[in-house]
Amino acid sequence: MSLRQVERHTLSPTAHLLRNSRLFSLPPPLPRPQVEGDYGSGIIKSSSTATLPYPTHQAIAAPPSSLSRGDWGLKRPLPLKSKITQTSNPVVRIKQLDTIEHITDFESAGDHVRTREKWAEMGIPMLKGKLGKTDMSSTSPKSAFEEVGDVTSYEELAGLDAQGVFFEALRERAVKRLEEMGRSMGEVEEEEVEMLAEVLGGRKSRRISAQADGMDKILKKLEGEVKTAKERVALRKERIESWKNLTPEERGTRTVKRIGKRVQDIATQIENYNVKVKRRIDRTQREMDAVRRGERSTSKPTPTPSKPSSTYSPLPLPTAIPPSIGARWKHEGPWLPSMGAAEFASYLSHKISYRRAEFSICLEEYVRHKLYTQRRTSSLQTETWPEDPEEAKRYLASKENEWSTITKADISTSIRKLREDCARDPIQSELVQRLIIPFLRLSPMKLKLAQYATSDVRTEGGLKFQDDTGPLSLSTHPSAGLSYVRTRAYLENHPILGPQAHSTPVPGRVVQPRNANTSREQYARIGVAGFITNDNHGGFSPMEHNKSGDPSGLNYLDVEAPGGRKIWINPKFGSVDADGRVLVNIEAAHSEAVKVKNGQLDDVAPVRKHQEKDPLKGLSKAVGSSGIKGLEEEDLGKLDASQQQAIASIQEVLRAAQNGEHGEKAEQ
Template sequence: MSKSLNSPTARLLQSSRLFSLPRPLAPPALETVSSTGVYRASETATLPYPTHQAIATPASSQFRGDFGLKRPLPAKAIKGRPHIRIRAQDNSAHITDFESALNHTQTQAKWQQIGAPLTVKNKSDRYTGGGKSIQSVYDAHVDNTDSEAVRLAMFQPEDVSSRSRRDALPSSHAPETKRWKYDGPWITGMQEGQFATWLSSSALQGRKEEFRAFLVQRMLERRVQDEERALREQGERRAISAAKEEDIRADIEANYDTEIKRLRDEHEIQYLGSEMTAAICDFLDLPGIRAQAESGSLARTVDLQNALTDSLASGQNGPPSTHPGAGLGHVRTNAVMENHPLWGPQAHGSPVLARVITPRSTFSGPNYQAKLGVGGVVTQDPVGDSFRNDRRNTGPAEYNEENIPEQYVDVDRMMSQIDPDLPGGNKAWVQPETAHIDEQGRIRLDVTRGDKEAVAVKRGKVEPIHESRSASTRGPESAYPSQSIANFGTGLPDMRRAGPPRSLTTGFDEELARRPLQESDAAAKIRELLGNAPRR
């Protein structure tokens, strides 16, 4: 007993509070193809998503280098690194291989502060009314992993009347339930060798009878739906009987070879858009495959293909590699109103200061939009080079702490040209709108240029706003004609030498202040000043 307690493994478990870490993910490919066909790669670039678990510890334990590992880490190596990632707890050299994880933990903290909602990337569609509404990745019809739940969602209203009303609605009114995770691989993204290996794997061998039973059940469900639809058209709101369903099953079993031949013939004409392709994808739980427009197909345009294949789980880019939210945040919409502690509710969200990485190009090409860095993510300036871009550098002769923040307000100048003399580089105010995670796990952020009032509130300089609003409510000041303004060409007299109109009671007030008057004299004086005094 004592020997087992004193074994190296027992001592490791007794002295270590963290002896098991999640298995690291596969590193993403950082090589990208440029316009000239050259592959560009970086060894120091931050990965699009973390591959190792980040570990944190309290300040008291960090002072001792205690992260709950087998041995404490050196204090000099972890100074200023509250989060680390472990590559190897105990390698061949008996050391702990670790590095800082601030690049990803800081990105997550910035995104929680930004509060941009994570949405589903929608395809532009001119056949269904242009852009579609924003859908959150946490909506009930999007955040699904179970294929059975997706299939049963079609029959959520149990009564026939509700089901008929749902069938009568267009697809744009009732969002279709989708999934983001599949058991099968993405065949379109496979290499030829990978596809051959997958075909010879045990996942496909010996499943012929299982596929036959699946097809029979699928045909039965289609036939039952057709029968119930025919009954509804005749005004009979009832489901078919169990005996009728068994008769349909027996008919399908007897004519199975004929049905298979029909599906194969349709596949030769429709290819990936056929019913056979859909059945194979459902049986093997494969991501959706885009139906290509072949000769003889009616969907020969990209927009019509998007409209017809919108129900598929994925398109040309494949399924997502992780949850569409990726753990960045749980905000479902940007329809929120910020309440400033001093100025109250704001019409626009709080802007953030973005760094200009690449300025806008003056010629039409892939870089006609400026590249911005927002919260550790590279995005594009929504405004391109469609306007006249002949502004010269209007920066000050010398920069100081007072005029540097003023340069960031001039967004067009910051986006057009990099100023090497500006301390800290070019920056501009932008407002994050929405974001989505693409199929490679990268963050795609959409921003708009910051509103002037929102930027002024963020900087705490709202005096120009108050002056402009007070001027609009006060109206223009009354001014008398000056010598430079004459009424030439009109029938009005020349008012250049006329002063302000004299009050009718000014003389009476002056005389009353000099000497008191009798009541009769005061009344006569008033009538005289008013111009209607009667003669005695």
């Protein structure tokens, strides 16, 4: 009986069913997020029943026809008397398909499923980033589905930042330089040059597993040699047996074919050798012709011939890089600050050690570019150039040869200086920022002066610094699958009132006010659609000391309201941080939107503020008998005829208005 048959007999019938079930294709659960919090003085608060920041298991639902029988597609019905399955719309998550007690371990997944439904009901977009009130240098968040940010490929320009674009151009230039060097020397075959260019250019797979222990390499090498020797012996025996079974005529025919093939191979080798010799002769002839032309020509100075390995031929690099690129959310390399010592050592031995030669070529090319740029910039700024265009052109040609002549000693000195700078300042050094990070495709690591920061502050070299980027490699897409709306630039249409200027507000529960029993917080905690967020009006005011002066209900806990105090808010957008936690940005709801939400649609004509019902009331007291303020009867004689006629007209209008008012009162 085979081992597989024995294993089948030891399995239970339920195990056989579960092994053939489609639910074995469920994705593996995600690691449980950390929900414990350190609140100072060594106090750690944790809860085993708290809702996790994000789901870790897949939620499973069943149609009503199957739900009535307890069939969830598990080949084992769940109990109908369970409180989880007796809800109106049950959703479960499977923690273990078959335990040692031969039961299915499940629990309700309604917490995250209902949260997802509430979020879809709010209809707010998911943005990449968050708004900070203290850091004014941060940029405004953009949609999680913007073309420049929703990129995971390294082959497109939009997926690279400025350093990545520069490094890719540097890599391509190193490939071209190696190809030109190999073709000019004539000692490297075309296939070898192309292979080296492909390896350096990253077009071949780099997933080569390097062994950490040298003994494993030796054992594998010995095993390979033994296997090859056995194959050769077996092949030799097979040829001998087949040769014995041949007739004399067949042996002669095979011998002739073998000799002809050998002669053809020798002829091919001779032809290839002649091609190499001819190539060298042609190159030597071209060099001699160039020397003769240089000796005969006296008007144009020719640069001194030098070896290809010591002369740098500059190639154009991209100088104008769009500022919108480089906003990728996923990086190929790991987040180094979160790695332990053992994990980092394993990463170095298995992922980095076999790429030393490739990095050395890129480093040498970067040093060549830096030396050439420094020499050219220094010469253009300090030296005096001829004013004649032709003379300046000849002078530039001679200086180009001087700038591009780079020796191995210059390269070694520059590399040593880069390493010394990296030892003094590892994170902000030129070697790390411009070479190592784009070469290994790591998340950008920058240090920012955090003199006014309130949290996450560290001390680096006597100064307060704060990590500006954090682990930019998010564990999920910036939208987290919650919403696919790119913007909220749309109007809600009311069936009676028509398009609304403000969006529909949603209720939010005051979970923690600003003033608690033992602490005083700057912001109140508000629960919105299953998430906890801060109110947008933080701070301390004199009204907080008076409960009657708290109309918003954010300063003190309302113990009389059932379930806690609820307020109307307007959610603006959501975002996801590096740990997978969802952040919600809210603002206070508009009063008119709250009235529309509550159905207070009173048909009242708009009235101007501070408008008097009788605008002519008290006019007679303010003016004299003439009807004009400051003008009496004795002053009328001093006016001319036209002025007196205008005043008489004004008096008639005032009397008519007063008579009309008295008539209305009489009718009433």
